Amino acid sequence: MGQKIARVKATALAVPVKFSQFGDDRVRPNSMCLAEVETEDGVIGHGLTSITQGTVIAKMINDVAGPAIIGADAMAHERVWQILYWTLTPWGQSGQGSHAMAAIALALWDIKGKALNEPIWKLIGGARDRVEAYATCGFSFFDHDQLADAAKTMVGKGYRALKMQVGRPGLDRRNATATLAEMIIEDVKRVGVMREAAGPDIELSVDAGCRLDLPTAVELARRLEPLSIACFEEPIMQNDVRLLADMRRRTTIPLSAGQNEGQAYRFRDMLVAGAVDIVQPNAVITGGMTQCLKIAGMAAAFNTPISNGGGCPYHNMHLQAGVANGTSIEYQLNSAVACQMIYDGLPEIEDGWLRLPEAPGLGFSPNGEAIAEFAVD
Ligand SMILES: [Mg+2]
Numbered sequence: 001m002g003q004k005i006a007r008v009k010a011t012a013l014a015v016p017v018k019f020s021q022f023g024d025d026r027v028r029p030n031s032m033c034l035a036e037v038e039t040e041d042g043v044i045g046h047g048l049t050s051i052t053q054g055t056v057i058a059k060m061i062n063d064v065a066g067p068a069i070i071g072a073d074a075m076a077h078e079r080v081w082q083i084l085y086w087t088l089t090p091w092g093q094s095g096q097g098s099h100a101m102a103a104i105a106l107a108l109w110d111i112k113g114k115a116l117n118e119p120i121w122k123l124i125g126g127a128r129d130r131v132e133a134y135a136t137c138g139f140s141f142f143d144h145d146q147l148a149d150a151a152k153t154m155v156g157k158g159y160r161a162l163k164m165q166v167g168r169p170g171l172d173r174r175n176a177t178a179t180l181a182e183m184i185i186e187d188v189k190r191v192g193v194m195r196e197a198a199g200p201d202i203e204l205s206v207d208a209g210c211r212l213d214l215p216t217a218v219e220l221a222r223r224l225e226p227l228s229i230a231c232f233e234e235p236i237m238q239n240d241v242r243l244l245a246d247m248r249r250r251t252t253i254p255l256s257a258g259q260n261e262g263q264a265y266r267f268r269d270m271l272v273a274g275a276v277d278i279v280q281p282n283a284v285i286t287g288g289m290t291q292c293l294k295i296a297g298m299a300a301a302f303n304t305p306i307s308n309g310g311g312c313p314y315h316n317m318h319l320q321a322g323v324a325n326g327t328s329i330e331y332q333l334n335s336a337v338a339c340q341m342i343y344d345g346l347p348e349i350e351d352g353w354l355r356l357p358e359a360p361g362l363g364f365s366p367n368g369e370a371i372a373e374f375a376v377d
Contacts, residue, residue, distance in 0.1 A: 002041030003074050003115065008066030009036045010103065012054035013374045015338040019139075021153070022146045030338035033057040034366055035103035039074045043114050046366055047106030049099040049284045050335060051260060051310055055376060060100045064088065069104070074111045081105060081290045089262070098262025098287045105288025106315060106362070113361030120363075121356050124293060124322035129356050131320045133313060133349045134203065136332040138164020144193045150333075151197035158351030161203035161230065161328065164194050166220065170211025171237055180216050188223045195227045207233035207309070210260075214243045221251035229253045231278065233309055239266070244275035256280050258295075259310030262287060267295045271302040278327075280309035283319045296323045311335025313354070314346050314364060321356045329354060342370045 015030040033054040035047040049057055068087045072080050084104060088097035113120045121129075135157075137150035151162055166187045169176050178186070187206075195204055206229055208217065217235035224232075232253045236243045239257045248255050254277035258267055264287070270276050279299045281292040296306050296319065305325045308316040311332035320326035330336075331349060340346060345364040347357050357363030 002039060003043075004040045005037060005069050005072050005074050005080075006040045007036075007038040008061060008069065008104070010034065010058040010061035010066070011036070011371060012058035012376050013342065013371065014054065014376045015341050015374045017334050017337045017341070019333070022142065022150050024142065024146060026141065028334055030334060032338065032342075033061070033099070033103055034342070034371060035061055035107045037074065037104065037107040037111060039111060043074070043111050045074070045107035045110030045114065045361065047103040047108075047110065047284075047288065048312065048315060049103040050312055050338075051285060052096055052099045056096055057099050057103065060088070060096065061103065065100050065104060074108055075115065077105065077108045077112065077290050080108055081287070092263060092265075094262030094266070099285055101291075102283065102285050102288035105290045106283060109289045109318075110361035117360045119357055119360060120289065120318040121321040124289070124318065125324070126322060127324045127326060128321050130353050131317055131326070131356070132161070132328045133159065133331040133352055133354050134161035134163055134205070134328050135159040136163040136207070136311070136330055138162065138190070138194050139333075140165040140168035144190065147190060147193050148197035151194050155198055155202055159331070160352050161205070162194065162198055163205040163207055163233070163330070164191065165209065166191065166206045167208030167211045167217070167235070170208060170216070171213060172211060184216065184220050184223065187220060191224055191227055191229070200228070203230040205229060205231040205233060208235045210234045210237055210239055212236060214247060218247055218250050221247070221253050225252055231256050233257065233280070234259070239270070241269045241273045241275045244270065245273040248275060248277070254278065256307060256309065258282075258286070260285055264291055264294050264298070268298055271298060271304060276304075278305050278307050280307050281319070282308065282310040282312065283315045284312040285310055289319060292319050293323070296325060300325045312339060314339050314343065315362065317347075317354055317356060318362070342366055342374065
């Protein structure tokens, strides 16, 4: 059989995304890792991971995970996933091992799609051929004018749902310049600016990125409730399941979590505890498409939707479109633009909707020149 894995190569990337359109001159270096897997008969698949240290993941794949799967059947994604699990995370570790697994698992699904001449979203179920995109454009480093400008710009482009960052720096007190109480007051003002600029008909969500304790998160939610908030993403430190469940009983704002969780049991615990309204497995992080499908299935048994947090909308469009309880993708201005800088053939988002590609596999491929330009050791 020529479907055996013959070569695995990972490349760490630092992709410099600019925010100059909103009058911000800073450049955000986006740390990513691209995984390339080739079969004996020359089919090449690409996976990606992000929101981690790309150089660490690249070394993990090149030195440990890649050699462990050489010779395995590339189409046997469960078999390869088992090898990776027992190689990288056998004691239930989460974190960076799951990132490495995600990048490889995605590359295998890209190979499977190319071998079968079908796009991934169809292979995993083909629930819909269009997905809604929400725009994450309210960054913590924007001032009030930039927040309003970003909201108006994205609504002007047709987006019907926006997300913004709150709770920064929260419990990360290393560079804090205000108390948590002062941060709450300023956050309420900032969300008010976004709501005013977006108008009453736009869905507006907030995301604290796991940076708050329970009292702070509940108090912030209580003060944001009058602003009609669609969802509060990852309000509590470490996605503490017990505290999330407690918070969910104390606010009318729906809660979501899970973009950087590495193991499926964490989603099981959230669902059993009634801790969240939406779970957010990310195909480039949460053990890849292979494990995300299990998480989506679990969520379906709890009549709970999945959504995309953590960006990388073009990889996650396959998951969100493929399964029946999929919903939306996150057009995160930092992450989506980084993807646009390294890939060819990405689909366009029009009026806030993305039509899934018919091309096999992921339906897009890395640009060799860009990868060489942004590669780091
Ligand atoms: Mg998030």
